[in-house]
Amino acid sequence: MKRYMIIVLIISIALYFNFKDETFEDKTLKLGASIPKSGLMKAWGDAVYSGANAYFLYANENHLLKGKKIEFIVYDDKYEPELTAENIKKLIKQNVFAFFGFVGTPTVKKILPILQKNNIPFIAPFTGAAFLRDDKEKNFINFRSSYKEEIDYIIEYLYKKRGIRKFAVFYQNDDYGEEGFVSLLYSLNKRDLKLAGEGSYKRNTLSIRHAFGEIKSVKPQAVLMVGAYKANSLFIKRAKQDPVFKNTIFCNISFSDADEMIKELDYNSKNLLFSEVVPSYNDDSKPVIIEYKKMMKKYFSNQAFGFISLEAFLAAKTLVSALKNINGDITREKFLKEIKNLSKDSLQGISINFKNNQLHNKVYLFKYENSKFIKVEYGI
DSSP, X not given: OHHHXXXXXXXXXXXXXXXXXXXXXXXXXXXXXXXXXXXXXXXXXXXXXXXXXXXXXXXXXXXXXXXXXXXXXXXXXXXXXXXXXXXHHHHHHTTOSEEEOOBOHHHHHHHHHHHHHSOOOEEOOBOXXXXXXXXXXXXXXXXXXXXXXXXXXXXXXXXXXSOOOOEEEEEESSHHHHHHHXXXXXXXXXXXXXXXXXXXXXXXXXXXXXXXXXXXXXXXXXXXXXXXXXXXXXXXXXXXXXXGGTTOEEEEOGGGOHHHHHHHTTTOOTTEEEEESSXXXXXXXXXXXXXXXXXXXXXXXXXXXXXXXXXXXXXXXXXXXXXXXXXXXXXXXXXXXXXXXXOTTTTSXXXXXXXXXXXXXXXXXXXXXXXXXXXXXXXX
């Protein structure tokens, strides 16, 4: 009996230490990211890094975290899932407090088993994938709305306001493109519409010739674009030289990177529509956007303002706000509780409310005119 009690005690102690929420007592709190810092998606990575780190540097400089400083550790994955898997293992070995700002659906899909196995918060990934919005995944905190919400908003606007009935889709042939493709079919089906045509290209390439031909053959009124900015831009450049697409509307979701697309297109913005998951970075009626611009100028003066860096900045601010609200020792469990319960006005001008594993549940539509993005007012 005595031997049995000793065994039970040993097991209990082992379980206690295995499941006890780790206390982070070091003065440096490590956050880890795997983002594209080179390759075709480099602009994405630069925007994420600058927007997020602008706020982290501000928090450190102004001692917002009671003696602790944030170290933002970033590895380059070139938007390639295999490299993302290598990078996350490096970050785990460094005992990061949380993962923050990973970029891309295929990259995150690759590391999903690792995320589910490790009890590490996964904060504000730049993807609208449905698999990150499962309520059972308690460690996943998205900032942005889903691709499904973005695409449904686009289709509703074009269908109700513009009378569009004939849709095609240009998409990246991977998990990202599949998410968009399935979401588009859902939106069309619920309005008794059929997909007129489709074309895809391989990730991290500009091989769009076949897709272009397939979509051109159906003469669509609108093309939903679920791709990266260089591929989308190349498609649109070719389309603008073809009379078949003279009146076609090209619809880009947030991952397309509207700012980079406009530059790639030499600011030829006729018949372009963009959905975004944050408001315009030129909306100075919102105090938090004024703050964003001020900090970007201070810490990353060479980085242009943009939707992506703004999103990264806002997500970083929510993370720091949650850490500030923790009483006593900092643990991951306390942090997750605080970030899910942030007040709606935490971002001074942009309302947040945690639901669907998302903090900011809103979609915005924009067109580009007179050298700036203009919000398309349309309520659903």
